[in-house]
Amino acid sequence: xxxxxxxxxxxxxxxxxxxxxxxxxxxxxxxxxxxxxxxxxxxxxxxxxxxxxxxxxxxxxxxxxxxxxxxxxxxxxxxxxxxxxxxxxxxxxxxxxxxxxxxxxxxxxxxxxxxxxxxxxxxxxxxxxxxxxxxxxxxxxxxxxxxxxxxxxxxxxxxxxxxxxxxxxxxxxxxxxxxxxxxxxxxxxxxxxxxxxxxxxxxxxxxxxx
Amino acid sequence: xxxxxxxxxxxxxxxxxxxxxxxxxxxxxxxxxxxxxxxxxxxxxxxxxxxxxxxxxxxxxxxxxxxxxxxxxxxxxxxxxxxxxxxxxxxxxxxxxxxxxxxxxxxxxxxxxxxxxxxxxxxxxxxxx
Numbered sequence: 001x002x003x004x005x006x007x008x009x010x011x012x013x014x015x016x017x018x019x020x021x022x023x024x025x026x027x028x029x030x031x032x033x034x035x036x037x038x039x040x041x042x043x044x045x046x047x048x049x050x051x052x053x054x055x056x057x058x059x060x061x062x063x064x065x066x067x068x069x070x071x072x073x074x075x076x077x078x079x080x081x082x083x084x085x086x087x088x089x090x091x092x093x094x095x096x097x098x099x100x101x102x103x104x105x106x107x108x109x110x111x112x113x114x115x116x117x118x119x120x121x122x123x124x125x126x127x128x129x130x131x132x133x134x135x136x137x138x139x140x141x142x143x144x145x146x147x148x149x150x151x152x153x154x155x156x157x158x159x160x161x162x163x164x165x166x167x168x169x170x171x172x173x174x175x176x177x178x179x180x181x182x183x184x185x186x187x188x189x190x191x192x193x194x195x196x197x198x199x200x201x202x203x204x205x206x207x208x209x210x
Numbered sequence: 211x212x213x214x215x216x217x218x219x220x221x222x223x224x225x226x227x228x229x230x231x232x233x234x235x236x237x238x239x240x241x242x243x244x245x246x247x248x249x250x251x252x253x254x255x256x257x258x259x260x261x262x263x264x265x266x267x268x269x270x271x272x273x274x275x276x277x278x279x280x281x282x283x284x285x286x287x288x289x290x291x292x293x294x295x296x297x298x299x300x301x302x303x304x305x306x307x308x309x310x311x312x313x314x315x316x317x318x319x320x321x322x323x324x325x326x327x328x329x330x331x332x333x334x335x336x337x338x339x
Contacts, residue, residue: 039253075288079220079246079253081281084288087256120284177280 004100005151009207010066011055016203018048024199031192035128035179039080040192047078047086063101067094067109081177082193085117085130092116103145106154110138110201121176128174128186130193136161137201152208159201166194211270213319213328214240216262217312218286219278220253222246228276228312236316240266254285263289263301272325273301274315276332278308300325304332 021028021044028041051073060066067090075087089112096112097105114134123129140161144154167190174186215232219225225245233241242262247253259275266273277283286303293301302325304315315332323331 037252043253076248076256079248079251079255081284083254083256084281084284087288088291120287 003150004102005063005106005208006100007060007062007066009101010063012207012210013204014048014055014066014070015052016207017200018052020199020203021045021048021196028192028196031190031195034189035174035182035186036192037080037178040082040196043078043080043082044196047074047083050077062099064094064097067097081121082196085121085193088116088120089113101151103149103151103154106151106158107138107141107145110134110141110158114138123176126172127176128169128172128179128191129176130191130197132169132172132191133162133165133194133197136165137197152205155201155205155208159198159205162194162201163198166190166198169194211272212239212322213325214242214266214271214273215312215315215319216242216244216259216266216273216275217308218254218259218275218282219245219308220282222250224278228309231309232312232316235313236320239316239319240269240271241316242266254282256285256288259286259289260292267297267300274304274319274325274328274332275302276304276306276308276312276315302329304329306333310334
């Protein structure tokens with residue numbers, strides 16, 4: 001494992017994420033059917049397939065370039081709320097990147113993504129949204145990086161925290177987005193956006209460890 | 211050049227229906243429907259909204275945009291973020307109820323209201339008083 005993550009990592013991350021989201025398409029659809037409009041699995045699958053098609057065209061040479069392509073493609077190809085949310089997240093993550101990514105760069109990337117999501121969706125923690133996965137991911141990444149962890153270990157800490165954060169949305173009542181119209185009936189279901197966040201960060205860690 | 215409206219809905223038909231309704235009282239106001247995803251599914255499209263705004267701006271209009279639901283609003287805010295800084299004074303989001311807001315905004319544009327007046331009408335705040 002090296003001390004910095006390069007273009008090869010970013011490309012592998014996004015390709016892994018596409019495979020994982022395709023694999024979990026039905027699960028995300030079912031989660032979203034329970035408390036939303038049921039399009040999240042389809043939209044993420046469609047969006048990341050479009051991103052991979054862009055990567056296949058080539059011409060991208062650095063981490064920032066990969067993240068920018070993810071941002072613009074998701075923004076225009078994902079019809080649901082996930083498009084502008086993940087699009088803005090990847091755009092801000094791209095802006096936080098300069099060259100290869102070390103452990104503090106991983107923190108900056110996740111911080112950029114979370115800032116983007118919060119500014120676009122105006123959600124805060126505890127509202128049963130993807131913020132409930134990104135926020136613990138950022139905290140875990142910060143702690144790992146400050147403790148001298150490699151970029152891969154920093155990403156793994158973030159991914160594990162995101163997965164726990166997603167699971168912790170189950171008992172929450174949604175107070176943001178269309179799930180909030182369900183009131184108490186939103187309790188007992190895991191948030192689909194927090195779940196896809198955990199898969200995407202899991203893919204980032206997998207690609208860094210490979 | 212007066213103010214034009216872009217109606218953004220998750221549904222192609224809903225966007226077109228709101229345009230049809232608003233046009234009844236505002237026959238000289240350019241109204242553009244930007245409903246559904248690129249391939250006509252339920253959802254919203256960054257490109258559809260952006261194309262409508264770009265086309266109306268190229269024709270010299272200021273543009274007020276109305277939406278049906280939160281994720282449509284996020285798509286619109288993303289489009290606004292990508293506009294050049296000097297364009298942002300000419301393109302605004304009117305955060306109001308879609309049907310009444312669109313009619314109120316269209317009528318205001320029809321009688322010559324500027325972008326501030328149209329956006330204020332689009333918010334239709336008086337409806338909630």
